[in-house]
Amino acid sequence: MGNIRSIQRAHAVGRVLWKLGNRHRAVRGGVAAAKSAGKAAARATRVLVLEITGFFFAVFALMGLGAAWQQWSRFQSGEPAASPSRMAIALTFSAVFIYFSATSFWKARRLTSAAEESGNG
Numbered sequence: 001m002g003n004i005r006s007i008q009r010a011h012a013v014g015r016v017l018w019k020l021g022n023r024h025r026a027v028r029g030g031v032a033a034a035k036s037a038g039k040a041a042a043r044a045t046r047v048l049v050l051e052i053t054g055f056f057f058a059v060f061a062l063m064g065l066g067a068a069w070q071q072w073s074r075f076q077s078g079e080p081a082a083s084p085s086r087m088a089i090a091l092t093f094s095a096v097f098i099y100f101s102a103t104s105f106w107k108a109r110r111l112t113s114a115a116e117e118s119g120n121g
Contacts (some may be wrong), residue, residue: 015084043111043115047111047112048106050104050105050107050108051104051108053104054100054101054105055101057097057098057100057101057104058098058101060093060097061097061098062093062094064067064091064097067090067093068090070093071083071086072087075087086113
């Protein structure tokens with residue numbers, strides 16, 4: 001029973017402090033500044049994550065192109081283990097990851113241009 005009572009008291013104190021805080025311009029300004037800074041930080045974080053993701057997708061695409069080149073070299077030299085299907089799989093893998101990389105960078109660019117147009121950049 002005592003635990004519920006202390007929660008009710010804490011809630012009442014919080015309400016009183018909130019009402020008092022809303023009366024002061026400095027508190028309202030601080031809350032507005034925190035919201036603005038939070039939005040800017042969230043946008044910058046999202047752009048950074050998109051760019052890092054795009055970079056890793058590009059690295060994976062390069063690895064796939066390297067594998068395709070290796071299969072092509074084996075195929076040209078006449079090795080029995082080389083097959084055109086393996087090269088096609090590696091090229092398809094690379095094409096998909098090039099697409100993922102490009103769209104990730106395009107989304108990041110779109111976010112930054114939208115922020116600059118709105119004046120929040």
